[in-house]
Amino acid sequence: MRHAFVPDYLLERVRAMDDAHCARCADLTLEHDRRFRATRGAQSLTATAVASGKPWEIHDAEHGTTLPGRLVRSPGDAATGDDATDEAADGIAAALAMYAEVYDRDSFDDKGADVLGTVHYDQNYDNAFWNGTQLVFGDGDGKAFGRFTRPVDVLGHELTHAVTERTAGLTYEGQSGALNESISDVFGISLKQRLLKQSAKQADWLIGEGIFLAGVKGTALRSMKAPGTAYDDPQLGKDPQVGDMKDYVDTSDDNGGVHTNSGIPNRAFYLAATAVGGSAAEGAGRIWYAALTSGIGADTDFAGFATATVDAAGEHADDVRKAWQGVGVTAS
Structure with a gap:
């Protein structure tokens, strides 16, 4: 794929x-x-x-x-x-x-x-x-x-x-596809913050910062902290990402909105990482990695992955559960 x-x-x-x-x-x-x-x-x-x-x-x-x-x-x-x-x-x-x-x-x-x-x-x-x-x-x-x-x-x-x-082999469609995209953003941003020696609270949480050149009105391709705010350009339009289940986009385009709806789990990770504290890679990142490699199925949806992260969170389970609740996803 x-x-x-x-x-x-x-x-x-x-x-x-x-x-x-x-x-x-x-x-x-x-x-x-x-x-x-x-x-x-x-x-x-x-x-x-x-x-x-x-x-x-x-x-x-x-x-x-x-x-x-x-x-x-x-x-x-x-x-x-x-x-x-x-x-x-x-x-x-x-x-x-x-x-x-x-x-x-x-x-x-x-x-x-x-x-x-x-x-x-x-x-x-x-x-x-x-x-x-x-x-x-x-x-x-x-x-x-x-x-x-x-x-x-x-x-x-x-x-x-x-x-x-x-690992999980998440199907690239619908919620599992949006999770697939989000997980790539999670470890992409973790790498960026690790190299910059930033804590989760210090970071800008921008994905693809610098990919747009000076003629485009935008800071990055996506914002994990505030999905939908990365760019707003007269010709490219406004960043269409959503950050809460109440705004979930039900569409057949983009493999069922995998790049648009990935903003929901992206923001959940931002909320979890800042609550857990420390670096994103070594804090919430370890929880997300444990969930990814826990044996979840290829068609896992947001609620299923939320449950896997809560199960992997140990002493931070309440922080992780609240992070998902903050984007309208309930872990069972």
């Missing part, structure tokens, strides 16, 4: 912009993504995982779509001077370190799998994704979107899709 960072509904808005360059790049990105989903990934768009014996490798697609591309950096190599390559290398290494040091997990499969990352994917590609085999990052169109390796939480987000795939 392919998981992309930018939802189709936002790319549709970019495609409708007055700026011809941005519109064309968004159109090409949408067409690429739809073709990928329709074919389930042609060989030119996918890669076969090869055990290299190294925890991670960064490749350069050189603005093509053949993966993984030319090997440009692996552990022990000096920085290359190419921003995307070095950001991907540092971010992936940091994400693997967080999973190992905080959650005692050995790579995304817990068996030491190599992590392949590819940068400079396609021409002005407005997205990043996990394709079931590797992580892939576009450079953005240079006007609406910047490069997708710049916010480290994007790297953590996409790698976490691989973790979820190997």
Whole structure:
């Protein structure tokens, strides 16, 4: 299953912009993504995982779509001077370190799998994704979107899709799909805060901060603290995320609103993390990781996951229960 960072509904808005360059790049990105989903990934768009014996490798697609591309950096190599390559290398290494040091997990499969990352994917590609085999990052169109390796939480987000795939295997539709997206945001933001040495209460809770360039009125792609407030642009519109069950969006678009409704469990995590205290990664993050790996089913809904987190919370069970109640979800 392919998981992309930018939802189709936002790319549709970019495609409708007055700026011809941005519109064309968004159109090409949408067409690429739809073709990928329709074919389930042609060989030119996918890669076969090869055990290299190294925890991670960064490749350069050189603005093509053949993966993984030319090997440009692996552990022990000096920085290359190419921003995307070095950001991907540092971010992936940091994400693997967080999973190992905080959650005692050995790579995304817990068996030491190599992590392949590819940068400079396609021409002005407005997205990043996990394709079931590797992580892939576009450079953005240079006007609406910047490069997708710049916010480290994007790297953590996409790698976490691989973790979820190997643990709960949450179905990418409806509430389980929104949980899938939210869990990637949870560990993406935990990685960002860990690198910044911030506590949950000090952090800004913005996902994809810096992904929008100066011409867009927005601070990030999503806000976990205040879903629906990350951007409000005359052409892109207002951030449509919701943060409470009373506003839940029942739709057939976006796999049943997985990117819109993920704001509900996102805000629950924010409330839990600030109540538990300390860092998000080592506080509420440990509770969410325990719930993710507790044997929950692929079709787990918000209430089911809330129950799993309360069960895993120990002395913080009341804090976690109240966090879910704060977004209109009741744990049984």
